[in-house]
Amino acid sequence: MAAHVNEVVLPGDILQELSDSEQYPKLRLGPGLRIDVDNVVVCKCGILRFREPSVFWVDTHQKRYVPVKGENILGIVISKAGDVFKVDIGSSEMATLSYLAFEGATKRNRPNVQIGDLIYGKLLVANKDMEPEIVCIDSTGRSSGLGVISGGFMFKCSLGLVRKIVSPDCQLMKLLGKHMPYETAVGLNGRIWIKAKTLSHTIAISNAVCCAEYMSKKQTEVMVKQIVSSQWT
Amino acid sequence: MAADFKTAQPVEYYRQFLKKDVRPDGRELGEIRSTIVNIGSISTAEGSALVKLGNTTVICGIKAELCTPTNDEPKKGFVVPNVDLPPLCSPRFRPGPPSEQAQVVSQFIADVLKDSKMVNHEDLCIAEGKIVWVLYCDMMCLDYDGNVIDACIISLLAALRNVALPSIEVDEETAKPKLTSSTSSTMTVQSLPVSTSFAIFDNSILIADPTNEEENLATGVVTVVTNECGELCALHKPGGSSLSESQIQECVKRSFSRGDEIRKLLDETFNSLDR
Amino acid sequence: MTSQRADCGNLELRSQSCEQNLLSRPDGSATYCQGDTSVIVAVYGPAEVKQSKEFLDKATLEVIFKPKVGIPGCSEKFQERLIRNTCETIVLTALHPRSSINIIIQVMHNAGSLLSCCVNSTCMALLDAGLPMSCLVAAVTCSLSCDGDIILDPTSQQEKEAKAILTFVFESRDNEIITSNTHGIYSIKQYYSCVEACRKYGFVSCQSPLGTTNTVEQ
Numbered sequence: 001m002a003a004h005v006n007e008v009v010l011p012g013d014i015l016q017e018l019s020d021s022e023q024y025p026k027l028r029l030g031p032g033l034r035i036d037v038d039n040v041v042v043c044k045c046g047i048l049r050f051r052e053p054s055v056f057w058v059d060t061h062q063k064r065y066v067p068v069k070g071e072n073i074l075g076i077v078i079s080k081a082g083d084v085f086k087v088d089i090g091s092s093e094m095a096t097l098s099y100l101a102f103e104g105a106t107k108r109n110r111p112n113v114q115i116g117d118l119i120y121g122k123l124l125v126a127n128k129d130m131e132p133e134i135v136c137i138d139s140t141g142r143s144s145g146l147g148v149i150s151g152g153f154m155f156k157c158s159l160g161l162v163r164k165i166v167s168p169d170c171q172l173m174k175l176l177g178k179h180m181p182y183e184t185a186v187g188l189n190g191r192i193w194i195k196a197k198t199l200s201h202t203i204a205i206s207n208a209v210c211c212a213e214y215m216s217k218k219q220t221e222v223m224v225k226q227i228v229s230s231q232w233t
Numbered sequence: 234m235a236a237d238f239k240t241a242q243p244v245e246y247y248r249q250f251l252k253k254d255v256r257p258d259g260r261e262l263g264e265i266r267s268t269i270v271n272i273g274s275i276s277t278a279e280g281s282a283l284v285k286l287g288n289t290t291v292i293c294g295i296k297a298e299l300c301t302p303t304n305d306e307p308k309k310g311f312v313v314p315n316v317d318l319p320p321l322c323s324p325r326f327r328p329g330p331p332s333e334q335a336q337v338v339s340q341f342i343a344d345v346l347k348d349s350k351m352v353n354h355e356d357l358c359i360a361e362g363k364i365v366w367v368l369y370c371d372m373m374c375l376d377y378d379g380n381v382i383d384a385c386i387i388s389l390l391a392a393l394r395n396v397a398l399p400s401i402e403v404d405e406e407t408a409k410p411k412l413t414s415s416t417s418s419t420m421t422v423q424s425l426p427v428s429t430s431f432a433i434f435d436n437s438i439l440i441a442d443p444t445n446e447e448e449n450l451a452t453g454v455v456t457v458v459t460n461e462c463g464e465l466c467a468l469h470k471p472g473g474s475s476l477s478e479s480q481i482q483e484c485v486k487r488s489f490s491r492g493d494e495i496r497k498l499l500d501e502t503f504n505s506l507d508r
Numbered sequence: 509m510t511s512q513r514a515d516c517g518n519l520e521l522r523s524q525s526c527e528q529n530l531l532s533r534p535d536g537s538a539t540y541c542q543g544d545t546s547v548i549v550a551v552y553g554p555a556e557v558k559q560s561k562e563f564l565d566k567a568t569l570e571v572i573f574k575p576k577v578g579i580p581g582c583s584e585k586f587q588e589r590l591i592r593n594t595c596e597t598i599v600l601t602a603l604h605p606r607s608s609i610n611i612i613i614q615v616m617h618n619a620g621s622l623l624s625c626c627v628n629s630t631c632m633a634l635l636d637a638g639l640p641m642s643c644l645v646a647a648v649t650c651s652l653s654c655d656g657d658i659i660l661d662p663t664s665q666q667e668k669e670a671k672a673i674l675t676f677v678f679e680s681r682d683n684e685i686i687t688s689n690t691h692g693i694y695s696i697k698q699y700y701s702c703v704e705a706c707r708k709y710g711f712v713s714c715q716s717p718l719g720t721t722n723t724v725e726q
Contacts (some may be wrong), residue, residue, distance in 0.1 A: 011598075011635070012643030012680045034600075034640075043600060043640040062638030064535040064554065066604070092554040092607035128605055333585055340586035348672075348691050453597075455688075464693045472593030472677075475684030478700070485696050 005050040009058060013042040018056060030057025031068075062159045065090040065189035067126035072146075074154060074187030075134065077117045087119055090156075090189045093131055097121060101135035103143035111148070118149045118193065120185045149185060152195030153202050159190045161213045172212050172220050176205055179228045204231060244435075244450055251438055258444065263487055265429070265442040268495065270387065270502050272395050279368075280396030280420075284388040287444065288378035290322075293388035295370050295396050299410055302358070302365045310357020310365035314342045316372045316385055323377035323445070341469065342372070342385055345458055349426040349466040351393065356420060360403040364410055368396065379445040382456055386428045391499055396420045426466045427495045428458040429488035436474040441487060455481075457488040461496055521648070521661040521709055526629075528636040534612075536637025540629035542661055544619035547626050549633040553609030561608065566601040568608045573626075576615045587623065591630060594677055594687045598631075600640040609639065620663040621649035623675045623689065644680040647687070648706035649673065652694055658705050674702045678710035 003017055009032075018027060018040040029035070032044035033056055042048075046060035065073075067089065075087035075095060086094040097119065102111040113119075121134035136146040164170055166186055173184065182196035182205055192209060196202040204227050212220050239246045239257075250257050260266070266287030275281035278294040302309055318326050318335040326332050331339075346352070357366040370392065372385045397417040404411045432443035432451035439455075440447060448454065453473020458466040465485065470476065476484075522543030531537035534550035541547075554567055561568045571592040573584045595611065611633070613626050624647035631645050651662040651670035659666050667673055672692030679686050685703065694702075 010644060010680070011641035032640075036642075041642070043642065044638055045635045046638075060638045061529070061636065062535075064552075064637065066554065092556055092604065128603060333589065336582045336585040337589045340582040343582070344586075344691060348693065350693075453686075460693065464695055465690070465699060466693055468688050468690050468699065470685065470688040471590045472595070472597045472687050474597065475679055475682065475686045477684060478703075481685070482696075485699075 004048050005056075007048060008046070009042045009048045010045050011043050015040040015042065015048075015056075024054040026054055028055045030055065032058025032060055059163075060160070063190065065159060067091050067095070067123050067132040068188075069123055069126040071123050071126075071188040072186070073121060073123060073134065073189040074149075074185060074191035074193055075119045075121060075189070077113060077115050077119060079115060080113075085113060085119075087121070087134060089132065089134070089187075090191065091132060095121075095123070095132040095134045097134050097136070101137055102147060103137050103141065113148055118154055120146050120149050120187065120193070122146060145185075149193055152183065152193050153206060154191055154193040155206050155210070156191055157210060158213065159188070161209070162186055162188055162190055162192065164213070165192070165209065169217075170220075171217065172208065172224070175221065175224045176208060176227075179224070180205065180231070200231070243446075247434065247447075247450060251434060251440075256440065256447075262439065263441045265491060266444075268387070268498060270391050270498060272391055272502055272506060278392075279398060280392045280394075282388045282391035282395060284384050284391065286380060286384045286387070286442065288376050289380055289384045290375040291372055291381065291384040291388045292375060293370060293372045293385070293392040295368050295392050297396070297398055298367050298369065299359070299364050299401075300367045302362060304362075306354075307362035308358045308365075309354035311367040312346060312352050312354070312357075312370060313367065314346055314370040314372065314389065315339055316342060316374070316381075318374050318377065318381070322374040325377075338382055338385060341382060341456075341467075342389065345386060345426055345428070345467055346389070349424045349458065349460055351390070351422055351424050351426060353421070353423050359401050359410065363403060363408075364401075366398060368393075377445060379443045379448045380430050383428050383430050383442065386426065386458070387495060387499075390422070390425060390427070390495075391502070393420065393422050394499065394503065424466075425461045425492075425496050425499075426458050427460075427488070427492035428456050428467070429484070429491040430454060430456045431484050431487075433474050433476065439480060439483060441491075455484055457484050459485070459488050459492045461492070463489065518657060518659045519705060522663075526632055528632055534637075536633045536635070536639070538629055538632035538636055539616070540625055540632060542621055542625045542628075543663060544617055545621055545625045546616040547622070547629040548614045548616055549626075549629045550612045550614075551609065551630075551633045551637040551639070552612075553637065553639060554604040554607035555610065557606060557608035562606055565605055567599075567604040567606075569596050569599065569601060569611070570608060571595065571611045571613065571630075574612065574614045576618060587626070590623070590687065590689060591626060594627060594645060595630060595634065597686050598641050598643055598645055598679065599634060600642055603640050618664065620665070620667050621661050621675075623647065624649040624661070624677075627677055627687070642681075645677050645686065646680070646710040647675060647677045648709050649675040650702050650706050652692070652698055652702065656698060658702055660705060660709060672698075674699070674706075676703060676706045676710065678707060683707060683710060 034043050044058050044060045046058040049057050073089050075089040077085050078088050079086045085097040087097050089095045105111045121136045124135045125133040138144045180201045185193040194205050269285040271283040274283040275294045279297040280295040283292045316339040320326050320328050399417045400413045401410050402413045431439050431441050432447050433453040436452050456469045525541045528538045536551035539548040557568050571588045573588045627647035651659045652672040654671050672694040674690045677687035
């Protein structure tokens with residue numbers, strides 16, 4: 001494993017080992033790393049991560065979302081313009097959503113989407129030179145959980161927290177679910193939607209999520225216990 | 234053909250020239266455009282000068298007015314420089330309030346004026362605590378073809394040396410200012426700062442006195458202001474690509490020689506007037 | 509993160525402290541203190557951009573400089589431009605075309621070396637916002653007293669008595685000068701000795717953010 005992994009790196013740091021093409025013939029660089037001439041250079045501050053066989057990226061603290069292709073996001077419909085909806089996903093530009101990109105939608109059978117609706121979608125087009133485009137179907141035409149979301153409660157948080165929650169090692173959502181059944185949709189653009197049986201459960205869960213940003217595994221377990229006990233009394 | 238190439242790939246176009254140590258307008262890298270100074274161009278102003286640096290043209294007019302000094306410094310007069318970049322000089326400026334560029338150049342010139350101690354503010358005193366001169370130095374750019382800072386500073390310097398103030402006394406009975414004689418006295422300019430600007434091209438090549446085109450393509454600019462005693466008054470580099478010590482040394486050296494050239498040019502111009 | 513000025517000597521910096529992510533709404537924020545001088549900076553971006561200011565190949569970077577009292581004038585514009593040009597050099601604006609990056613600098617207290625404090629603070633806020641940068645910057649101000657002594661990170665009293673005040677911004681890669689702003693008269697020899705004195709601390713400052721980010725990330 002290369003040096004500096006799981007250590008803090010700063011913009012401008014040159015990762016000499018990674019720049020050596022023989023050691024990592026199929027090097028893949030994730031966010032926060034870029035190639036400048038022949039060197040791998042860090043361009044964001046954060047912790048360097050590594051995954052077998054040769055994937056590197058930098059885990060950063062960030063609040064503003066920059067669209068990435070294939071990510072699931074939560075957006076709010078801002079306007080209808082002809083064949084497309086404009087959806088605010090928190091990035092620098094509005095995303096477009098075609099009215100045909102819903103399960104079972106045809107030219108005749110338009111989906112029922114109103115301005116202000118919450119949409120759970122997947123980014124189909126996301127690059128720096130083009131408007132982002134989202135869809136609510138997968139490649140087979142099924143919705144697979146995507147689409148308009150009704151009821152519940154949506155809140156915003158940092159991008160790091162969202163990534164932490166969806167990572168497989170994070171037990172928070174499962175632990176909470178054992179005690180309070182709820183539905184959730186996590187958008188990688190820093191938005192989380194939660195719908196529980198009662199309002200107080202929804203508030204408790206959203207508070208727990210917000211607090212968990214810098215907590216260790218043990219701390220989250222303690223917190224969940226505390227929340228659960230306070231809910232029953 | 235060459236024009237198409239220039240439009241499509243301006244940077245590459247310049248690179249081809251700079252490789253051979255020459256610029257598209259025929260100058261060498263360190264060569265400065267021909268400088269023309271005309272003094273006393275505005276007859277109604279107390280002092281004025283017109284400076285041409287290649288195509289860049291700046292006219293500076295100085296109006297003197299009377300005012301009361303501040304309580305903190307009752308002996309000191311004021312010098313208020315202002316740079317105007319009207320839409321007349323370039324399509325990049327819009328009518329309306331001063332552009333950011335104009336404000337930045339004004340501030341830079343105000344700093345140079347203060348730092349270099351060009352004018353002894355106490356020379357502008359008529360009656361201590363009562364009346365002092367205020368010199369409004371308005372620099373108007375007539376044609377913007379890059380390096381407006383250098384042109385402005387030369388024009389300001391020439392115009393200040395050209396200033397002739399009428400002699401005034403305070404009437405003791407009425408406490409009002411009155412003209413004592415019709416002759417006017419010239420003002421002494423204490424220090425003669427001259428600025429030289431450089432553009433950094435492709436993060437490494439230094440070119441002196443950039444034109445508008447060169448400024449737009451440059452990755453950074455440096456302005457060095459030197460005075461006649463071999464001292465620096467400002468070394469201003471607002472961001473842009475980094476410079477090594479030797480490159481800074483080169484800039485400073487060039488600007489010292491440029492300073493001497495300009496001061497000689499101004500002396501010659503003033504001498505020709507006296508004759 | 510705090511570093512103490514051990515003996516308060518002339519060739520030492522005043523104690524510095526920095527806190528990141530202290531504002532909830534902006535995408536990045538930081539406050540930086542050098543002695544009693546303190547500045548707070550908020551960064552928004554990449555955000556939506558006005559069509560009139562849009563660039564097709566890069567992000568539009570805007571700096572707004574708010575003085576402690578009064579309305580911003582010419583000298584604030586001058587500072588804005590200086591900081592904007594410095595940021596444009598380090599932020600990889602080409603990665604976010606057709607968007608805007610807004611930097612708002614609010615002076616909290618000026619007790620000397622304001623410009624360097626602003627630049628340092630801005631750099632920390634940009635880091636917090638997670639904007640892609642080619643390297644970091646560190647700014648150091650020094651003043652030359654009448655008998656030619658160099659005082660690093662001068663207080664406002666020391667600035668008033670000084671013959672010249674010089675501010676340099678160094679980048680973290682090769683530690684070269686990217687911004688230089690000076691006031692007053694000095695010789696070329698003095699200029700170089702100031703650069704050397706500041707460079708030493710520029711390097712230290714570039715390293716020090718490590719401590720801060722650690723606490724934020726964990």
